[in-house]
Amino acid sequence: MNTAVMDGGVRRSQTRRAYDELKRRILDNELPPGTQALEQQAAEWLGMSRTPVREALIRLAQEGMVEVRPRHGMRVLPIAIADLRDIYDLLAGLEATAVDIIARRGLQPQENAELDRLLADMTEALALDDRTVWAEGDARFHRRLVEMSGNQRLIVMVETIREQSHRARMATLQLRPKPTTSNDDHAAVVAALRRRDAEAATRLIRTHRLRAARLLIDLLEHHGLNHL
Template structure:
């Protein structure tokens, strides 16, 4: 086979370089977005925090372009406000915001519980759910609330995933991320969440028995109690 002419090889090389450069830029913008969002949701950048573009770039260890793109993306999600020459400001979280988030989560996750119970769970699925509860129990025994929250979120994510309803999963994931911020803010102020673990055990029993209505009610009441606890704490704190 004849080799490509030099000019053609040069054009191809330039095109390849553009593709690689674009991929690196996208990757960096995605990394910047993920890290800034994590800082906000974990309250390492609390409500009212200001971060100049240069400061954010230095903190992330990358250039301003991907940092700016990440900030703009966070603004579209309602997490920050971008002001010209002032960088970004982390927007406050109100008790009303949290109440609305939990109302959505309560409704959709209860539907997921109903659908999963209706079809039943396999032995492997049940063991995975029980493993999350075991991790929650171990975390509480060690007074590690952050580990408890991580295991609890894993349980909820597995339950919703088992519904196999992709649209429901996508919407729930969006609101879980936002609710995580309020949860971490109040985690050490609320009573030890022993009841939450027992709620999950009762839910698994309903799933195994294929009692769809009972599963729906258990999960609905579970989320309602969580909403009440967190909203009342936020109101007491003046959010």
């Protein structure tokens, strides 16, 4: 194989690894809003050269997660409340479309079993008061609901939007009340799907998402996390 082609492949692989790892740290608030770092410092975090890190930062800047400043490196951008409202409005509508599709065609036996497992996992996490495990289960529940719709365009749209809300959810995870209401909402949505009650399922998931948005925004504003 041509050496230049091989080098290009390695470079793309390194850039992708830098992008994935920096993005994960930002979304999980390991690099909270306001964090600043020079390219060299970010490269040292990742154990790689500056070039793939620079390219990864440019991509993250295009996605609105960081600001890249010449000779000053990067700064993780704050969480924008206005953006969060838009994101949850979209999530509420798109997930309502997904559950409407599921309710009208009916759940398959394996889907019923999987939803039972997901509900049980979240219940167990709350019993142990493990917010991190609960949040992971909550994300899986919402992701699988959309995937069960079978609408590939819808799946891609929701995943892109949901990713943008993840950082705010993780920032407020330990600040919010114990999310028993969320678990109750999930169980109610599943019950409506099993009845094939599309109207109830769409109303419940929409209400659930909009209630979550209000809680999230109130917590961010109260604790000043949107101004970090």
